[in-house]
Amino acid sequence: MSDWVRVCDLDSLKPGELMDFDIDDKKILLVNIKNTIYATDRICTHAYADLSMGFLNEEEKSVTCPLHMSAFNLNDGRPLNLPAEEPLTVYKTKIDNNSVFILV
Numbered sequence: 001m002s003d004w005v006r007v008c009d010l011d012s013l014k015p016g017e018l019m020d021f022d023i024d025d026k027k028i029l030l031v032n033i034k035n036t037i038y039a040t041d042r043i044c045t046h047a048y049a050d051l052s053m054g055f056l057n058e059e060e061k062s063v064t065c066p067l068h069m070s071a072f073n074l075n076d077g078r079p080l081n082l083p084a085e086e087p088l089t090v091y092k093t094k095i096d097n098n099s100v101f102i103l104v
C-alpha cells in the first residue's frame with residue numbers, strides 16, 4: 001500500500017537544489033527544478049554512490065552520478081549513459097500548503 005509522506009517545506013528545497021531524505025529503509029533523492037519536485041531512489045543502480053552528491057542538469061532534467069558519471073532521467077529514472085543499465089525507482093510528488101509530499 002502506498003501513502004503520501006511529507007518530506008519537507010518547499011522553502012527548504014530551493015530551485016536547483018538536491019536533498020536527501022530517508023523513509024524507513026528507502027534512501028530518497030529530492031530535486032527541485034523550477035519548483036517542480038522530482039523524487040527517485042538515491043543510490044545509483046550501478047554501484048554504491050549517493051546521487052545527492054551528484055550533479056544536476058536542469059535543462060536535461062537529469063542527475064549525474066558522482067562516481068562513474070552515469071546520468072539518470074529524473075522523470076522516469078532511466079540511465080542516459082553507461083555504465084549504469086538499470087533505472088532508478090521514481091516516486092510521485094505533490095506540493096500542498098508549501099509542504100512537499102512523495103508517494104511511497
Ligand code: FES
Pocket residue numbers: 044045046047048049065066067068069070082083084
Ligand atoms: S556508481 Fe553510479 S555510475 Fe557507477
